[in-house]
Amino acid sequence: MYLRMAKRALLETDKRLLWKFLWNMGVKGTLSVVKFKRRLKRGDFFPPFLYVSVINSCNLRCQGCWVDVAAKQEKLDVETMGRLIADSKKMGNSFFGIVGGEPFMHPELLQIIEQHPDCYFQVFTNGHFITDEVAKTLRRLGNVTPLISVEGNEIVSDERRGRGGVLSKTIEGIQNCLNNKVFTGVCTSVCNTNIDDTLKEEWLDRLIEMGVLYTWFHVYRPMGPDASPELCLTPEDQLRIRKFVVEMRAKKPIAIIDAYFDGEGRALCPAATGISHHINPWGGIEPCPIIQFATDNIRDESKSLHEKFNSPFLSDFRKLAAETTRGCIVLERPDLLEELVVLHDAPDATARKTALAELRAMEVRTSQFNPGHEIPEKSLAYRLIKRFLFCDFGAYRGADHSQSAAPFVLKTRDEEHAPPQPSGVTAESATVG
Numbered sequence: 001m002y003l004r005m006a007k008r009a010l011l012e013t014d015k016r017l018l019w020k021f022l023w024n025m026g027v028k029g030t031l032s033v034v035k036f037k038r039r040l041k042r043g044d045f046f047p048p049f050l051y052v053s054v055i056n057s058c059n060l061r062c063q064g065c066w067v068d069v070a071a072k073q074e075k076l077d078v079e080t081m082g083r084l085i086a087d088s089k090k091m092g093n094s095f096f097g098i099v100g101g102e103p104f105m106h107p108e109l110l111q112i113i114e115q116h117p118d119c120y121f122q123v124f125t126n127g128h129f130i131t132d133e134v135a136k137t138l139r140r141l142g143n144v145t146p147l148i149s150v151e152g153n154e155i156v157s158d159e160r161r162g163r164g165g166v167l168s169k170t171i172e173g174i175q176n177c178l179n180n181k182v183f184t185g186v187c188t189s190v191c192n193t194n195i196d197d198t199l200k201e202e203w204l205d206r207l208i209e210m211g212v213l214y215t216w217f218h219v220y221r222p223m224g225p226d227a228s229p230e231l232c233l234t235p236e237d238q239l240r241i242r243k244f245v246v247e248m249r250a251k252k253p254i255a256i257i258d259a260y261f262d263g264e265g266r267a268l269c270p271a272a273t274g275i276s277h278h279i280n281p282w283g284g285i286e287p288c289p290i291i292q293f294a295t296d297n298i299r300d301e302s303k304s305l306h307e308k309f310n311s312p313f314l315s316d317f318r319k320l321a322a323e324t325t326r327g328c329i330v331l332e333r334p335d336l337l338e339e340l341v342v343l344h345d346a347p348d349a350t351a352r353k354t355a356l357a358e359l360r361a362m363e364v365r366t367s368q369f370n371p372g373h374e375i376p377e378k379s380l381a382y383r384l385i386k387r388f389l390f391c392d393f394g395a396y397r398g399a400d401h402s403q404s405a406a407p408f409v410l411k412t413r414d415e416e417h418a419p420p421q422p423s424g425v426t427a428e429s430a431t432v433g
Contacts (some may be wrong), residue, residue, distance in 0.1 A: 008254075029095050046319075050084075051276055051278045052098055055073065055075040064223070078112055098121055105136070119143060120144070122147055125148070127146070127167075139182050152193065186207055208254050214256070221259070246376075296311050312348050327370075334360075338359050
């Protein structure tokens with residue numbers, strides 16, 4: 001299987017692009033994780049990977065979208081992105097996930113990528129703006145991979161995306177990339193309307209036949225003003241996804257990414273482990289894309305980027321999330337997250353300004369944390385990579401995630417660092433759990 005995958009990579013993509021991926025993402029990405037682990041040992045923090053929403057606008061209106069895609073357009077300009085990337089590179093970072101909205105609606109997206117040939121960019125996109133000309137530019141740049149989302153068959157795609165003819169336009173974008181030998185991936189936000197269409201060998205076989213080199217099965221998360229909880233998966237469905245991914249990784253010559261499990265099959269949260277945080281189109285630094293609160297902004301030049309990632313809000317979030325669950329605290333304990341937001345008086349980072357009300361209205365749901373049902377990797381390569389480069393990095397060490405676990409207490413900070421206390425929040429009520 002590994003030989004077939006290597007053969008596909010060599011024959012089905014531009015060799016220069018493959019080299020860019022192996023060097024900028026593989027070698028330098030590994031070194032960024034090594035530096036991250038060293039920083040953690042001395043009590044210092046800076047995430048090795050950043051996800052950046054460069055624009056809020058989108059041409060689609062997906063079910064359950066939590067991004068303000070219909071609001072006044074906001075984007076991170078070339079100068080702001082340049083400072084962010086330069087400051088991150090000083091910490092050893094080389095990988096940036098580019099999200100939106102629809103990133104290809106950003107008029108300077110390709111310019112931003114071109115200005116940083118020593119970095120690697122993964123662009124999450126619906127593919128509708130990837131013309132043959134754009135695909136040729138992606139090939140010329142070499143340091144970028146489009147991750148194009150497919151949400152099921154034609155009927156389901158139109159329903160999920162809120163527009164007609166979505167799937168055919170997406171497939172056209174994928175084909176433009178493949179025709180130009182661009183290193184291309186396909187992802188799916190798995191929900192109960194598309195799980196039977198996309199979670200099967202025939203779908204992977206089709207991707208392989210097309211020339212797609214990697215895929216990613218996200219799990220739908222009900223967030224935002226129109227959360228669409230009817231799309232949520234059951235715990236059995238989520239276990240089904242994990243089993244499928246593990247089986248196919250050991251069988252199919254296509255890379256399959258996941259962000260929620262270590263090599264032993266134990267659940268984890270990338271934001272809790274600190275391996276990644278998110279920056280929104282307004283510049284706010286958020287724990288992850290679905291937690292839309294931010295006390296710091298990358299445009300604020302009064303503090304370094306390093307200081308911002310070590311803010312009281314983000315530091316306390318990482319502690320709270322790690323000590324509460326190995327899964328998603330947003331889904332499992334929205335009440336605790338609400339208390340944290342109120343304690344730090346963390347501003348709503350959305351354009352609609354209803355994020356706190358949405359958090360308060362959330363129903364408790366299951367996430368990837370399913371103790372007693374861990375499924376270790378069958379593929380030795382994946383297991384080794386995860387053991388050294390994508391694990392919990394000690395974030396959950398000593399934590400008891402049983403119902404009898406001790407409450408997490410937000411520690412007192414020096415007055416000069418303490419956030420303003422909202423009315424009604426006392427030292428006693430600041431005990432979370």
